[in-house]
Amino acid sequence: MQGGGTGSVSVGVDLSGLVGRSLTIAVQEIARALAPEGIDADRVVVAINEAMTEVLVDEEIFDPSTLSADQIVEVLVDYLARILFHQVTEDAGSAWNRSPSEARTIEAENELFDLIKIAMDRQLGPKLANGVGRMSKLDVERAQLNAMQEVWREWETFE
Known part of the structure; x- marks a missing residue:
């Protein structure tokens, strides 16, 4: 469009x-x-x-x-980060229940979302530099998988 x-x-x-x-x-x-x-x-x-x-x-x-092309890329990165965030929080399951308070849970969720968004941007940014239309579905799936692996590595170091 x-x-x-x-x-x-x-x-x-x-x-x-x-x-x-x-x-x-x-x-x-x-x-x-x-x-x-x-x-x-x-x-x-x-x-x-x-x-x-x-x-x-x-x-x-x-x-x-x-x-702008940048806005389209930003929408795509934000969308994929949100999808990945939901997947990661589902995978974490009851781990969220171990938080000392509801405020800390919210803070941790915000930190996790920021981390995921950064990882998605790192994975997709270089690939999207030539335009959104040049990425295949497989390229997007690989970027999501790589971002998820990056997020889990980073998240394991968080307290």
């Missing part, structure tokens, strides 16, 4: 009707269009909503032609 298309080629849905609508509505519709069928759909919708809203915080109206 950034280049003037409808989005149909990428997601199989004509999203061009979202141009000029409020960012909130556009983000919700984009998230629904991109979410897979099945159990992870809600998680994906929430992650897309949060990532786009976080990155495009100053936008009120959806106009993909004004999105």
Whole structure:
């Protein structure tokens, strides 16, 4: 859509009707269009909503032609960091219950999210320097796996 298309080629849905609508509505519709069928759909919708809203915080109206390549990369990194964060916290299971207080749990979750976002940026940044469209699904999966390994190594050193 950034280049003037409808989005149909990428997601199989004509999203061009979202141009000029409020960012909130556009983000919700984009998230629904991109979410897979099945159990992870809600998680994906929430992650897309949060990532786009976080990155495009100053936008009120959806106009993909004004999105910079850096913003698109930032949305992708933020989205993947959120997905990875949910996976890591699920994998950690009851470890969160060992925190001395709820405030420390929240602080630890924020630290973990920041660490994941940095790791995703490190893994994806160089690969995205030539444009988002040049990464295959396998490239993204490898970057996520490498970021997760990096996060676990780093997280083990935290107190």
